[in-house]
Amino acid sequence: MAEILWTIVKIGYAARLPLPRSLWGVTETSSQPRRAKPRPAKRSREDKYDERRTQLAESALATLGERGYARTSLREIAQNSEFSHGVVHYYFASKADLILHCVRYYKIDCATRYDEIIATATDPEEFANRFVERLLGTLRQDASMHRLWYDLRGQSMFDQEFADQVEEIDRLLEDMIWRIVTKFAELSGLQPAFSPALSYAMFDGVFFKALLAHVHGDELAPDRLREEAFALLPSLFRDA
């Protein structure tokens, strides 16, 4: 059963490939593994190298999402890929290097989830409906990815190494929420009542609570999230 779930998650991620490497390749700052410094001149080689890194990052994300950061070993990640455990250190300098790569990979998705809705919405009520339904969808579908994010965010309180990346993603998420808030204000002719940070914090608290209940097996969690989101949304605004 868990195997099936895991496979679904894996396929889900694989389906999004390929991603342009320019998205994170340029900002790569971590130390390189023992691979020879001068990369092959041939383009296909370089691509294959990055593809393997991504492939391993996906396996890592799927495993991390199921077992959590603390309980996931490099051997386990490799076991859920088609490679042996040694290959991890061929493509990543360390475990932290791998995790940070995973987080970078994750954040590409996380902050653009509602942009399509924002771009195409014309009516405030329709906008709210589509937003909330997508919120419920990601709660159910990407639950293990979300709990990994909250796990890593929690770890960043004890491990300084994660703090910067976590803060960066937090900013992206705050911007995402703020784009929703301003769009809704624009469509409805109202004014945002709170700062971007406060709006995000409120929404994040509500979403996390729903995720926690959902993960703990509460089948009513999505429905309750819908109610709460519809209760929260209007109170984020005041008359212009």
Next chain:
Amino acid sequence: MAEILWTIVKIGYAARLPLPRSLWGVTETSSQPRRAKPRPAKRSREDKYDERRTQLAESALATLGERGYARTSLREIAQNSEFSHGVVHYYFASKADLILHCVRYYKIDCATRYDEIIATATDPEEFANRFVERLLGTLRQDASMHRLWYDLRGQSMFDQEFADQVEEIDRLLEDMIWRIVTKFAELSGLQPAFSPALSYAMFDGVFFKALLAHVHGDELAPDRLREEAFALLPSLFRDA
């Protein structure tokens, strides 16, 4: 430096002792360690046994608060107490048993932090001021305890063993917030605008964000929390 900080934390916890054992002794359900089943008839023995358990739980809490759940070993906990590592399994059946005992110990405090303010407040503005100031106080003073709570809450998404305890504490905290909300409503003649769960989730999101920033070294975090709390508080109510 870290040593000094740790000592301060430890003294802080020791100062709260002794606690009546009836508070958690009756609900004790975890398996007992290898200590002989029929406890000594002498009262002082039994007390000493519970005192040691509490003493170890305090050391554990201090260490866990500094290093986080995943990084803290039983040897480290014992090293920060005055005992050797073997003694842990004399008083606790397993690591999980110890952690759960710590959590139970923690929750006695966590949910009664504002009750004195609730009981003595007479004016809504004065009530809000005292509440927010105590909120800032606990953010600064009990930061490592709070991050441990959020850490364990996150772990409960991967470790079913923690789920029940986490849900129980979450309920206590929700009740705590709701007592504040209803008291404020009573003093100000307004009506709570949201459900207890939603009110708690919003406040929790705001507090966690402040804690994260504070732990990451943001010195303005408490001041921002004050602003945000004062912005959030009135919007939790509507006219009667």
Next chain:
DNA sequence: CATTCTCCTTGACGACTGTCAAGTTTTGGC
């Protein structure tokens, strides 16, 4: 005083971890 039980220390066990070196297989350029 002798015995028993409590309390605690010590040391060891098997399992697991991240890391890495050595060796094998595969690939691509000539």
Next chain:
DNA sequence: GCCAAAACTTGACAGTCGTCAAGGAGAATG
């Protein structure tokens, strides 16, 4: 088809972990 570089596997390392058994110190009990 050869050969060097890349890609991957294997096995081992030093360390840590939770757990527990053996035994000693010391107080309580008779």
